[in-house]
Amino acid sequence: MIRHTLSFRFADGVDEAARESVLAELRTFPDRYPTMRGFVLGENISTRDQTFTHTMAVDFDSQDDLLAYLGSESHENFVHTRWRPVIAQQAITSFEFAERPSLAAGRTPPVSTRPHGPYGMEYARIEVPDMQATIDFLEYHVGLQLEQRTDEYAYLRSDIEHHAIELIHAPERTDGWTTAVGYSVESEEVLEQLHKSVLDAGLEVLELQERQKALCDNGFAVKDPDGLVVELFTEFQEYAEPPHLEIRPLDLVHPFIATARFEEMVDFYQNVLHFMPSDHVVGSTTFFRCEDRYHHSLAIQKNTEQYVAHLCFAMKSLDHVMRMRARALYKGAPIASDIVNHSASTSIAFYLHDTRFGPRYELCDRHRVFTPEEHETHRPRRMPADPRNIDVWRPASDDWGRF
Numbered sequence: 001m002i003r004h005t006l007s008f009r010f011a012d013g014v015d016e017a018a019r020e021s022v023l024a025e026l027r028t029f030p031d032r033y034p035t036m037r038g039f040v041l042g043e044n045i046s047t048r049d050q051t052f053t054h055t056m057a058v059d060f061d062s063q064d065d066l067l068a069y070l071g072s073e074s075h076e077n078f079v080h081t082r083w084r085p086v087i088a089q090q091a092i093t094s095f096e097f098a099e100r101p102s103l104a105a106g107r108t109p110p111v112s113t114r115p116h117g118p119y120g121m122e123y124a125r126i127e128v129p130d131m132q133a134t135i136d137f138l139e140y141h142v143g144l145q146l147e148q149r150t151d152e153y154a155y156l157r158s159d160i161e162h163h164a165i166e167l168i169h170a171p172e173r174t175d176g177w178t179t180a181v182g183y184s185v186e187s188e189e190v191l192e193q194l195h196k197s198v199l200d201a202g203l204e205v206l207e208l209q210e211r212q213k214a215l216c217d218n219g220f221a222v223k224d225p226d227g228l229v230v231e232l233f234t235e236f237q238e239y240a241e242p243p244h245l246e247i248r249p250l251d252l253v254h255p256f257i258a259t260a261r262f263e264e265m266v267d268f269y270q271n272v273l274h275f276m277p278s279d280h281v282v283g284s285t286t287f288f289r290c291e292d293r294y295h296h297s298l299a300i301q302k303n304t305e306q307y308v309a310h311l312c313f314a315m316k317s318l319d320h321v322m323r324m325r326a327r328a329l330y331k332g333a334p335i336a337s338d339i340v341n342h343s344a345s346t347s348i349a350f351y352l353h354d355t356r357f358g359p360r361y362e363l364c365d366r367h368r369v370f371t372p373e374e375h376e377t378h379r380p381r382r383m384p385a386d387p388r389n390i391d392v393w394r395p396a397s398d399d400w401g402r403f
Contacts, residue, residue, distance in 0.1 A: 001037070002060045004094045007044070007052035007378055011088035025082060026056060032074065032393065033084035033373050035065040037269040041131040042113035052091065065147055066094060068371040089148045114376075115197070116190045118161060118183035120292035121238050121252050123163050124311055124360040125229075127170035134167055134176065134357045139351055141324065142313060142361050143147075143248035157390060158313060162215050162237040165252075165311075176358030178308035179254050180221070180229035182212070184236045186291055191218060191234055197223070198222050201272045208233065222273075223266040226306040228257070246321050249313035253367050254296050255359075256310045264301050278370075279344045279378040286343055293375045295345040295368040310360035318348055318365035325350050327364075338362050338393045344383075 010019050023041065030039040034085070037059040044053055046151045047303060060066040127135040134252070136153060138144045144156035145166060155163035196204055198220075206221040208231055219233025242248075258263045266286050269275045275288035278295050287296035301309065315321050328335055328350075336353035342364075347362035370378060383389040387395045 001097055002063050002066050002094055003057060003097055003327050004060065004066055004092075005055060005057045006092050007363055008049065008090040009053045009056045009088050010086055014086045022082060022086060023054070025078070025166075027242060029058070032377075033058075033069050033370055035060055035069060036378065045073055047296070054087065063094075063096075065372070069373070071372040072373055074373065076319050083340050091107070099219075111257075112328045115193060115274045115275065116186065116291055117194070118290050118297075119253055120184055120290045120294070121181065121297050122135050122161055122184050123182040123252065124178050124179050124254070124255060124308070125166040125182070126176050127168045127173055128176040129167045129171055129173045130356055130359060131167055131262070132310055137333075137354065138165060138361075140331070141328060142363065143245060143315075143324065145243035145245060145248070157239070157243065158252060159242045160240070162239070168403075175355040178197060178228070178255070178359055180231055180313075181308075182231040182233070182236075183290065183297075185232050185234050188218060188234055191220075191232060194232055195220055197272050198273065201268075203257075203283045222269050225261045226257070226259050226305075228308070232273075247315075247323055249315055249363070251314045253294055253312040253364075254298055256299040256301065256312070256362075257306075258301045258309045259306045260304055261306070262300065262302040269298060269300065278378065279381045279383060281383050281389055283386055289370065289375070291375075293370040293372070295370065308359045310353075311358075312349070312362040312364060312367070314347075314367050315363055321348065321350065321363050321365045328352055339393075341393045342387050343392050344381075 012076045019250070026041055030036045039056075039058045042054065044050060044055060047371055060069070060303045129155060135146055135156070139146060144158055146154060146156050148155045148162060151171055154167040156167070157166045158164040160189070185194065195205065199241070203222055206229070207214075208219050208221055212233070213229060215237045216233035217235035219231060221229050223229055227339065257265070269288055270277060274292060275298055278287045278289045280286050282359050283302065285299055285301045288298040288300070290293060290297035316326070325339075327333070334353055335350055337351040337360075339350050341348050346368045347364035347366050349362050351360045351362050355358040386393040388397065
């Protein structure tokens with residue numbers, strides 16, 4: 001456990017009403033930040049030291065929970081607008097401690113009652129006309145590591161998860177085509193809820209392919225309104241260590257799907273599979289997130305055709321993104337869209353695209369991750385269909401030619 005304490009003194013001249021208003025807002029924190037435990041706030045009654053007039057103390061299960069609270073947008077806003085103008089002096093301490101069993105007994109964390117969706121994206125399955133050329137491209141330009149290959153299929157991974165890309169040999173195709181996406185689910189209970197939701201929607205429940213059954217504990221598949229197979233499963237197999245590659249992706253973050261059935265697709269992913277909307281570009285795109293709290297683990301774009309437009313991989317740093325861009329320039333690999341500073345997810349990226357190898361591959365430096373509090377309370381923004389709501393470095397509202 002982590003105990004976080006804040007001792008403080010109000011500035012001279014701050015009236016009683018202003019003091020009580022700040023104290024009252026502090027008392028709302030346990031409801032606003034679900035990871036808080038044992039919140040207390042009181043006046044200093046020490047007869048030895050009256051440096052500070054009040055102290056707040058709160059526990060967190062982990063340092064990550066504490067940092068998520070301190071770095072959240074709502075906390076930063078409170079500090080800048082409400083706290084600093086009225087506080088003359090403060091002292092903060094955080095320390096780790098072992099909770100006594102007698103105090104921990106019977107204490108349970110808050111439980112969200114909303115339906116949970118998938119946890120996060122694990123892989124895409126892509127049929128390609130030239131298996132070896134695609135493997136070479138993904139190894140050199142995306143940084144994936146080949147783990148297994150037969151004449152029929154190949155697995156490539158980015159981190160410890162069993163694979164991020166599954167290639168299927170399809171010599172009859174001219175271009176690569178994404179046929180399925182796979183999402184892990186955090187528990188058997190959530191998997192069963194999703195299974196029921198699919199049945200309640202009158203949709204057909206499909207079996208996982210045999211190879212995938214061997215790589216997880218349990219799961220099923222369903223087709224979205226465009227026919228893309230969505231595979232859902234628990235306990236996806238992992239390696240003990242990530243690939244020993246200097247420059248590689250850390251995670252497969254999301255697919256970006258173009259569709260002519262925009263309203264049907266949004267309804268399917270939001271109301272059947274319980275993805276959570278993060279933001280909307282009105283009349284154009286909806287960004288959905290999963291339980292891993294990435295700003296979006298799925299994006300759906302209104303289009304005249306249906307296809308998986310790109311797959312996003314998160315790299316370790318902007319330096320690694322730029323090194324991959326340098327490789328592309330050196331080898332003459334087609335850069336479909338150069339450096340983009342995404343407005344919604346705050347990531348900086350570029351896109352590679354050779355139609356033989358499937359969708360565009362986005363390599364980004366980071367991707368916004370919501371805090372636990374934001375994940376539960378975020379209200380999706382409704383942004384106008386302006387290219388600056390896609391890329392903050394775009395110069396004008398009529399600059400659509402870049403994509």
